[in-house]
Amino acid sequence: AQSVTQLGSHVSVSEGALVLLRCNYSSSVPPYLFWYVQYPNQGLQLLLKYTSAATLVKGINGFEAEFKKSETSFHLTKPSAHMSDAAEYFCAVDTGFQKLVFGTGTRLLVSP
Amino acid sequence: GAVVSQHPSWVICKSGTSVKIECRSLDFQATTMFWYRQFPKQSLMLMATSNEGSKATYEQGVEKDKFLINHASLTLSTLTVTSAHPEDSSFYICSARPKSGRAPYQETQYFGPGTRLLVL
Numbered sequence: 075a076q077s078v079t080q081l082g083s084h085v086s087v088s089e090g091a092l093v094l095l096r097c098n099y100s101s102s103v104p105p106y107l108f109w110y111v112q113y114p115n116q117g118l119q120l121l122l123k124y125t126s127a128a129t130l131v132k133g134i135n136g137f138e139a140e141f142k143k144s145e146t147s148f149h150l151t152k153p154s155a156h157m158s159d160a161a162e163y164f165c166a167v168d169t170g171f172q173k174l175v176f177g178t179g180t181r182l183l184v185s186p
Numbered sequence: 187g188a189v190v191s192q193h194p195s196w197v198i199c200k201s202g203t204s205v206k207i208e209c210r211s212l213d214f215q216a217t218t219m220f221w222y223r224q225f226p227k228q229s230l231m232l233m234a235t236s237n238e239g240s241k242a243t244y245e246q247g248v249e250k251d252k253f254l255i256n257h258a259s260l261t262l263s264t265l266t267v268t269s270a271h272p273e274d275s276s277f278y279i280c281s282a283r284p285k286s287g288r289a290p291y292q293e294t295q296y297f298g299p300g301t302r303l304l305v306l
Contacts, residue, residue: 110297117190117279117297118230164229173220174295176229 076101078148078165080177088185093137093152095180097165100146106168107148109139112179113161121163124148135159160184189213190282192298199270200306207265207301209280215260216282220295221253224277236263260285270305277302 081096099105106125110118122133129141139150150163165177189212199205209219218237222230234255236242242255252274254266263282267274279300 115300115302117192117299118281119297120294123294173232173235174230175232178229 076103076105076167076169077175078107078167078177080163080165080180082180083178084181084183086183086185087155089157090154093150093155093159093182095150095163095165095182097139097148097150097177098146099148099165099167101167107139107141108166108168108174109133109137109148109150110164110166110176111135111161112164118164121150155182155184157184157186188284188294188296190280190296190298192278192280192301194301195299196302196304198304198306201271202269205267205270205303207267207278207280207303209263209265209282209298211261211282211284211296214282215285216263217260217285218283219257219263220281220283221255221263221265222279222281224279224300226277230279233265267303270303272305275303275305 077100079098108123109121111121112118121137122131124131124141132138137152139148141148162179162181164179166174191210193208221233223233224230232245233248234242234244236255236257238257238260244250257263277300281295281297283295
């Protein structure tokens with residue numbers, strides 16, 4: 075079965091610092107991977123997705139993620155954190171026909 | 187574009203009553219809609235997949251008689267929680283995949299803002 079594991083339920087960074095949110099996947103077939111962001115009491119917004127094209131995927135709001143097959147990872151990064159980036163971030167894998175399995179989420183805290 | 191709405195945004199009901207939640211794709215047609223459930227500080231769990239004009243497909247462990255899903259049109263899916271109990275209290279989120287000629291993985295899934303259900 076396909077799954078994703080997000081390391082770290084909380085990540086704290088200072089404004090302007092590098093953001094790194096970790097996601098490792100488990101899949102017996104080439105995976106389709108996604109990062110979503112959820113603001114309080116809201117639904118999910120797609121940040122970016124990997125669908126076996128370029129391994130470095132650029133998304134919205136300055137985020138990007140790199141697919142590394144050798145490490146089974148799809149970590150999310152942003153060079154410089156903004157206060158508005160504070161939210162919950164979910165990594166997800168498509169198990170087929172867009173049935174998504176989500177990780178447990180990582181809450182990003184950004185301090186001034 | 188690609189907006190999904192949910193109604194109501196929150197609902198409080200008494201134990202034993204039924205609650206209907208609507209999920210609408212406002213500016214696109216959705217052949218497939220998904221219903222998720224999210225407990226506080228936890229991840230989303232897929233409950234069921236809803237295809238327009240056909241019966242929903244439920245995930246293992248989800249009671250189909252308790253969570254009734256109707257996908258009556260290409261822009262509307264409803265989730266009815268029947269005989270709700272306090273343990274059904276949760277955040278319910280729907281998503282919709284646009285009707286297109288592309289492969290499913292190439293199509294973005296759009297999420298609604300969620301409905302918070304509290305059963306007293």
